[in-house]
Amino acid sequence: MTRTMRYNSYSRYLKEKYGGKTYRIGVDAGFSCPNRGPNRNQRGCSFCDVDGSRSPYLGSLTDIGEQIRRGLEFLRTRYGANRFILYFQAYTNTFAKAEQLHTLYSYGLSLGEFKELIVSTRPDCVDADIADVLASFRTRVEDVWVELGLQSSNEETLQRIQRGHGKGAFEKAFHLLKSRNLKVAVHLIFGLPGEGWEEILQTIRYVAAFRPDGIKIHNLHIPYNAPMFQEFLLGELSIPCAERHLEYVVRALELLPPDTLIMRLTCDTPKERLAFPRSFPDKANFLARLAQRLEEQDTYQGRLFNS
DSSP states (O other), X not given: OOGGGOSOBHHHHHHHHHTSOOEEEEEOOSOOBTTTBTTTOSOOOTTOOTTXXXXXGGTTOOOHHHHHHHHHHHHHHHHOOOOEEEEEOSSOTTOSOHHHHHHHHHHHHTTXXXXXXXXXXXXXXXXXXXXXXHHHGGGTSSEEEEXXXXXXXXXXXXXXXXXXXXXXXXXXXXXXXXXXXXXXXXXXXXXXXXXXXHHHHHHHHHHHTTXXXXXXXXXXXXXXXXXXXXXXXXXXXXXXXXXHHHHHHHHHHHHSXXXXXXEESSOOOOTTTEEEOSXXXXXXXXXXXXXXXXXXXXXXXXXXXXX
């Protein structure tokens, strides 16, 4: 990353690595998570709605093969795409026995030519057998990524949002995955209940010390069907505005390692599912404002990182 780039963009990394724009095919493989039980019908984390992180373009499709075929066809037709990543995205994609996961990932990869495999999951759903399964696919694709949803390093916050695990689970999962030479990205949410500057910077410093391969940062967003929506209506929490989130992101970038890939900086929950905030700028607008702010302050990713 050069100084003029200001931060280590994931999209730019993919373009440079694979010689052009590379598209992710998001899959809902039917997994649930420990909080929601086997049928997704129990209360989950307080920020999560019934659709989890399911991609909106999947509609009502449930068959994995049809999801992948439909995604490939759409991206090829609309964008002329020819470089793809298979992304097991919705819910907890290691919430099954290791042998079942191997069969599922193998099937998905057999349906197209994919540059990478990405598996999104929770820290408490990674063990040695699952890490071995994930590592076994390093011979079939150029990179295998695991996205770990930490959200915050503050134990009180994790309990407050009913996450169901603590920092210890994250640390164990992270080291298991890195010991298999897997790429690891960490998910964080800025603006969680009870958190301000001190807690957010504490989390960033905590994560930075692990030198993750990538990071995804989300502004706090509340879907209509999330438990947190009722808390908001009762006046029990507030949501940072776009300007405050921008400030959080600038400070976070300064503290992160310069080689960590910045994979996301805002959420993109569909408007029909999003209760608050309603006036948050779209991704392109936010990134333009971020670039301007970094330029104005003459700052950049890693400026305050202590290796």
